[in-house]
Structure formats: C-alpha cells, structure tokens
Amino acid sequence: PDYDDLRPFHDRLVEANPQQVVWGSDWPFVRMGDQAPDVGALLDTFQRWVDDPALRQAILVDNPARIYRFEE
Secondary structure, eight states: OOOGGGHHHHHHHHHHOGGGOOOOOOTTOTTTGGGOOOHHHHHHHHHHHOOOHHHHHIIIIIHHHHHTTTTO
16 A cells, blocks of 8 residues: 555654654564565655655654664
C-alpha cells in the first residue's frame, strides 16, 4: 500500500514540530511473516512525502542524534 490515508496525519505532525519528528519502523518485522511491508517501498514513500533534503536530514539524522543524545 501507498499509505495515502496516513498522509494528512504525517503532514500535520511534520508541520506541528519538525524538530521532534524521527523516522521509525518495526523492521525487521519479526511477527509479520509474509505480510511484512517492503522496507524499500517505505523509504520511497518517506522520500516522496518529505521532499526537502534538509528536512529529511533532520528527521533521519539530526533529530534522533539530538533527542537520543547520540553525540555525547
């Protein structure tokens, strides 16, 4: 699925506070068997929905590093 029904929710989260959004998944989907989503397709969806490279960098790298204190 393309998760189009979730797009408005995603957009509102990012608009509300982009400095607190992080990427997350249940990968490796250990309890889903053959029903597991295609991780590549999920990342493609993320790139379509977040087309600004700086915002992508924030969500994938900068926000998690700051929030979870990876840099300390």
